[in-house]
Amino acid sequence: MKGFLDYVDGNSVLHRLNPMTKLIISFGLCASCFLTQNHAVVAAIALFDLCLGALAGISRRSALIFISLLKLSAALFLLQVFFVRQGNILLVLPFGLRVTDAGVSFSALFALRLAAVTMPLSLMLSITRMSDIANVLVRYLGIPYKYAFVLTTAMRFIPLFTEEMAGIMEAQTARGVRFDTGNFFRKVRLLLPLCVPLLISSVRRIEVSAISAELRGFNLRGRSSGYKRYSFGANDAAALFICVMIIVASAMI
Secondary structure (H helix, E strand, O other): OOOOOOOOOOOOOOOOOOHHHHHHHHHHHHHHHHHOOOHHHHHHHHHHHHHHHHHOOOHHHHHHHHHHHHHHHHHHHHHHHHHOOOOOEEEEOHHHOEEEHHHHHHHHHHHHHHHHHHHHHHHHHHOOOHHHHHHHHHHOOOOOHHHHHHHHHHHHHHHHHHHHHHHHHHHHHHOOOOOOOOOHHHHHHHHHHHHHHHHHHHHHHHHHHHHHHHHOOHHHOOOOOOOOOOOOOHHHHHHHHHHHHHHHHHHHO
């Protein structure tokens, strides 16, 4: 979905949380999905993610992300369900394909986990500035700033590259190229030549960013170079407590 990694400004409770708290909560919710084998628990975590999106004021974006993930999950479910041979046979298809109850259960859990695991991270990126993420990674986790910068820059450039690709496709469409073909292989042949101008523009953008970072003393930055300070408050403690409860409940059910 276009722009799903862009920061959405706001003043909600989740926006005001410590960036480190938001990182812990997002990874805690992801871990909860793998600690349980119960489909209902994973589905409940996914619904909890939607509630967090509504609390942060980005309910529409979180719903669109969830719908996109469900479409991908459905495709992966159809691919996975035929490769599990254990269990009672429910359906026999041509070419030796068969569907079992164990295959349906495993594939459904796999699809639910994909949606539930991806949602917290996407929501965290929507309500947290990339600079804040880099600062807490360096200050609290002791990650060298170069690695934190690479991580946040890569995530920041994904929407930029998407927009760049859309502009290139619009230019080719104006020249008579039709990308709305239903033939998958033909569409791939049309998109492959676009990788060259995208690569050239990406290299130029990266070079400009590298020069800009060097002029700002990139190599001199250390763990204590960040001027922003992030304090832990009552809301952070309450959020972490709820996250711990979810993790414990997921491990027990």
